[in-house]
Amino acid sequence: MKKLIPLFLFICNVSAYAQADLITNIPSRKTTSLNGKWQYIVDPYETGFYNYRYQERNENDREAYWNSDIPENKTDRKEHGYSDKYTLNVPGDWNAQDPKFLYYEGSVWYKRSFDFTKSDTANKVFLYFGAVNYQSDVYLNGKKLGQHKGGFSPFQFEVPDNLLKQKDNFLVVKVDNKRKADEIPTLNTDWWNYGGITRDVLLVEVPQNYIRDYFVHLKKGSTNEIEGWIKKSNNGNEAITLEIPELKFRKKLAATGDSIAFNFKLSKLQLWSPENPKLYNVVIQSASDRVEDKIGFRNVEVQGSKILLNGKPVFLRGICIHEEIPQEIRRANSPADAIQLLSQAKELNANMVRLAHYPHNEHMTRTADSLGLLVWSEIPVYWTINFTSNEVLEKAKCQLKDMITRDRNRASIMIWSVGNETPVHEARTAFMSNLVKTAKLLDSTRLISAALEVHNTNGVQVIDDPLGQYTDLVAVNEYLGWYSGLPSNARTAKWEVKYNKPLFFSETGAEALGGYHADSLTRWSEEFQEWYYKEQVEMMKRMPENFVGLSPWILNDFRSPRRNNPEYQEGWNNKGLFDQKGNKKKAFYVLKAYYDEMEKNYKK
Structure with missing residues (x-):
């Protein structure tokens, strides 16, 4: 178990806002898609984020673009608004969707309204983004969930129970694709700087104690020995079962904390290769959670001057x-x-x-x-x-x-x-x-x-x-x-x-x-x-x-x-x-x- 510790102590902390640890294998989870048409506001001066003194607006500022654009009465002044007159497809880059965005580098506010009822088996809900280019500030019902930097990385935020509503949720994402000298990548690249919410947006439901991460692979140098680890969201003693039905393999793994290491041998294992891309259905299950994945087993190594x-x-x-x-x-x-x-x-x-x-x-x-x-x-x-x-x-x-x-x-x-x-x-x-x-x-x-x-x-x-x-x-x-x-x-x-x-x-x-x-x-x-x-x-x-x-x-x-x-x-x-x-x-x-x-x- 000691060799696993550095993996789980490696924490990204490059912004002032907390992100939840990535959940592995989102496709296997219960999800609700928020893809589709989102309303937008183009904001090159970042008026919705900064006041006229160029200070970040406070959370309750009614002129902030993350707050409702609906006037409270006929005398109420609103200088921003979301409308079906202006929509962008998500996932998708904005450059390809309207000629005015072809070379645009700056801020665009995305808004999506949705209804949501949590399933009976779910205790936690995460808001997951496959990727947003480049910096995103995420707000739900007027509350900031967090910020993320990186145009090609998945990220997620846990949604507090008291924030989600069954009707008329108001999700706003400020997307900024400006190139900067101190970012990854930097100012100068040889590809198009496509802006926008470029990959899927999903609500992900999991139980209170869920299987967060895992690694199941062939041991180096072996043709039939499988090893790896499983990471749970909690430190309890709840056992985990790992199963490969096609091979009639099922093993119960004892847990004494949040991490479980394993090692076992399999007979009649077909190895994955370009000529035979064999994938096995792998099931990882606890008393409260279950994930399935298609996993191939193969070895890659360098020996002298050969791969x-x-x-x-x-x-x-x-x-x-x-x-x-x-x-x-x-x-x-x-x-x-x-x-x-x-x-x-x-x-x-x-x-x-x-x-x-x-x-x-x-x-x-x-x-x-x-x-x-x-x-x-x-x-x-x-x-x-x-x-x-x-x-x-x-x-x-x-x-x-x-x-x-x-x-x-x-x-x-x-x-x-x-x-x-x-x-x-x-x-x-x-x-x-x-x-x-x-x-x-x-x-x-x-x-x-x-x-x-x-x-x-x-x-x-x-x-x-x-x-x-x-x-x-x-x-x-x-x-x-x-x-x-x-x-x-x-x-x-x-x-x-x-x-x-x-x-x-x-x-x-x-x-x-x-x-x-x-x-x-x-x-x-x-x-x-x-x-x-x-x-x-x-x-x-x-x-x-x-x-x-x-x-x-x-x-x-x-x-x-x-x-x-x-x-x-x-x-x-x-x-x-x-x-x-x-x-x-x-x-x-x-x-x-x-x-x-x-x-x-x-x-x-």
Whole structure:
């Protein structure tokens, strides 16, 4: 039990308002959806939050936008109001729903009225948000429940019994997506800053004593030994039963506190893999609570310069994905969106996806489980955040903890990533290595990585980023022939890696405007991108034995304000293998042929 203590003492405390500890496996709980159309007020001056002296309004201030907008009588002055004339869909980003929001960065107030009757078996109710970008202040019936920062993290607040009503509850969320230098991510990114309540909003009902968190996994190095822990919401002696019906396994676990550790062996256990994404129904039950989950069992480890999956070397046929549906120019947010994106990856014959550059919707990781796609999941520690700030480090740790807490039972996830392309200097390496250590503390069963820096020395691509001594594999982004030179430069490229670890290309790619055709020397054409991938593939075939795979940039074209060529970009990063309309570009077929070949080679 001692080894469990650090996990449960790791507490996020980056704002002045308390959040409840995350409840694992929200889909298995009794929930009431608050998705749908929400009324809104655009508030660029934050008038609803600050008075004219720019001081935060007090809770009972009738001009605060979290309070009722209904006048008490005909003489009552109200300078704000919620109306069905102005509505936004939740979940969804505001940018895609009205042209006036396209580039908007600021505050929008969301309001949802609802009725609610607590079920007879529930004692506690939590208000759960899958994600809100970026800062949210949450009010129910005029009372502040709390504040959250982080655009891709789930969070929840316990709702006091005396606050919920059976009729006419008034839920208001102030959403602010302004970029700031001391946040995660920081001011400068290469993706669209979609604002809004971008994921599900749910009321979650649980009993007084409930199963809060758990981790059920295959022991490292084993093929049939299951271990893990269960975390209860209370310190009582209530026993827990763990059951896997398909294997006719049922075990009663004694409890002497709020945490229970377990270890047992199973016969005839089928291991999860991309070729056989076997999931078992796992039931965890107490006298008052019951949760079910679909869990796969597999082992991932590094042995020398190889990555082993279930004891066998694996070559990662990957692709990077942004959480975006390009045909509709919006954030992905539904199970159907997850199926669309991951099915495209399967068409490529990928066995792995890199979810860039932030934790994606839970629909993505659960769908990856069922489709048999390995996952690299990453927090948005991106480029040039403030590496000297302890406060920023704590924010990064909180986002890391939330990512791992939500998805640690997903068999598909093989790599937790702590960042992308961070510049090498002492403060940065101390910051990033701290995150690596934190990730290993939270989950020792997976590989930890980051996209490291690489530099050219007299024609040799040298990887000696000091962060590489801490990560389990050496992953770098390389764009030989796009950001410098021509694709043919890859023919003479040599690689020198300081560390005896697996080498993985976490990005590579070139832009092409879908449907634009010319000769292969013409940048922005599909033929140039096709040439780029042909040269890359030939280079991959010459890579040293420690080369274990790649995840090119990127599956689909996506929106980015950094990309402003008026003829070939117009606010799009067009490195996708699928274009803005969902059509395959010529480079798609080059990469797929390589992946087909590598799949055959690894089956021999």
